[in-house]
Amino acid sequence: MNKTYLEILAELLSAKESDPNLSTLDSDSKTSLWRRFLEVCAWAIYNFQLSAMLHLQEVQELIAAQKVFNLKRYRTESLRFQFGFDLLEDSDQFSSTYMQNGIPIEATGEQIEASKIIKYAACNRVISQGKVRIVIKIAPENLEEIFPDEVMTAFGRYIEEIAPAGDHVTFVNYLPDMLRFAFKIKYDPMVLRENGMNIITAKYPVNDAINNFLKNLPFNGELSVQKLESAILAVDGVEDLQTLSIETKWIDPAVNGYGLYQPVNMSVIPQSGRFKVEDFTGLQYIV
Helix, strand or coil: CCCCHHHHHHHHHHHHHCCHHHCCCCCCCCCCHHHHHHHHHHHHHHHHHHHHHHHHHHHHHHHHHCCCCCHHHHHHHHHHCCCCCCECCCCCCECCEEEECCEEEECCHHHHHHHCCCCEEEEEEEEECCEEEEEEEEECCCCCCCCCHHHHHHHHHHHHHHCCCCCCEEEECCCCEEEEEEEEEEECCCCECCCCCECCCCCCHHHHHHHHHHHCCCCCCCEEHHHHHHHHHCCCCEEEEEEEEEEEECEECCCCEECCCEECCCEECCCCCCEEECCCCCEEEEC
C-alpha cells in the first residue's frame, strides 16, 4: 500500500531517534539542516511511489489492450455475449444502456443478466483442407433448444467485431445429438421388476442413471462407453451388463436435419456439445 508523504517522514524521524549515532542531532527547529535533509528524502521516496504506481497502471492497461485470442478466450467471450446490448465504440465492453423511444435507458442488473443467454460454450480448432477454423459450439440454458436466427445474427456480428482479423470462425447451434443404445441387463428380481422398475420406489433407476450420467458430462464432453457401463452397473439391483450397441446421430447441414446413426466403439464427442436419449426401449432385462 502506498504511504503518504507525512507517513514516510514520520518513519524517517522515528528511525533517526532510535539510532544512538544520531543523538547529537537534537535541534527542535523545523528548519534545522538535518530535518530538512530528511524531508527531502521523504519527498523523493513519496514521488518514487507515485511514479511506480503510474507505471504499473500503464503496464496493466497495455496488457489489457494486448489480450491474445485463444480457444479459452473465445469461450469466455461467447459466454459474455449480451443479446440486445451493443458494444461501446472502439471497445470490447458492452454498453450499460439500451434505447427506448430514442432515449437511452440505464439497464438494471436483472436485465443485464437476462441478456446473457449463452449458458454453454465450447471452442475447438479444426484444420480442414489445409485451412484453420475456430468452431464455437453454443447452447441455451434449456439444452433441448437452440437459438433463433436473430440471436445467431447478433452473436455473429459480436464475434466479428471482437475477434482478430484473419480468424475464420464458424458456429454450431444444433439440436442435441441423439443417443440410441441396446443393453442386456441381468437384474435382481428381489429389487427390480422385469421392466426395470424398482419394487419399492416405482422408479426406473437404470433410466435415471443414464440421464444423470449424460447430465453430468461437461458441455462438449466425451462420452466414454466404459464409464456409461459403470454408471449402469452401479445401480442397485443390476447384477451384470452386456452392451449390444451404442449409436449416435447428429444434425447434418447437408441433409438439413439429422443424419444416420453411427456406431460408437469406445467414446464420442457430441457434434452439438450434448446428447439426448432417443428412448429407453433398448434396455432388455433378464434374470
